[in-house]
Amino acid sequence: MRSQDPMSLNRSLLILLVLALSGALVAALSHGRLMAIVVVLTLALAKGSIVILDFMEMRGTKGALKPALLAWPAALLTLALARSVAVRLLL
Numbered sequence: 001m002r003s004q005d006p007m008s009l010n011r012s013l014l015i016l017l018v019l020a021l022s023g024a025l026v027a028a029l030s031h032g033r034l035m036a037i038v039v040v041l042t043l044a045l046a047k048g049s050i051v052i053l054d055f056m057e058m059r060g061t062k063g064a065l066k067p068a069l070l071a072w073p074a075a076l077l078t079l080a081l082a083r084s085v086a087v088r089l090l091l
Contacts, residue, residue, distance in 0.1 A: 012054040019047045037084045041077045048073035 023043040030036030049070060053059040058066045 009054065012050055016047055016050055019043050019050075023047075034084065034088055038081065041081055045073055045077050048077075 020043075023040050026036050026039050026043070030040075052066075052069045052073075056069070058069060
């Protein structure tokens with residue numbers, strides 16, 4: 001975010017809060033269903049992307065750091081989903 005654009009930063013913060021509350025609501029009402037886990041992990045990926053792009057000011061940058069930073073939460077959340085699926089299949 002540029003210092004002359006505080007409204008965009010406020011909008012990103014509001015989106016993060018809505019995503020966090022949505023994830024908490026889905027998790028609380030899901031009863032451990034796999035689809036709810038997918039939704040919560042997708043919301044987590046969206047939150048991570050917003051933090052990386054807006055709060056770390058990577059939206060307008062080029063280079064290898066931006067895709068690497070975006071790939072990191074995607075990889076971790078993919079592993080979390082794989083673990084959840086494996087637990088469902090084994091139990």
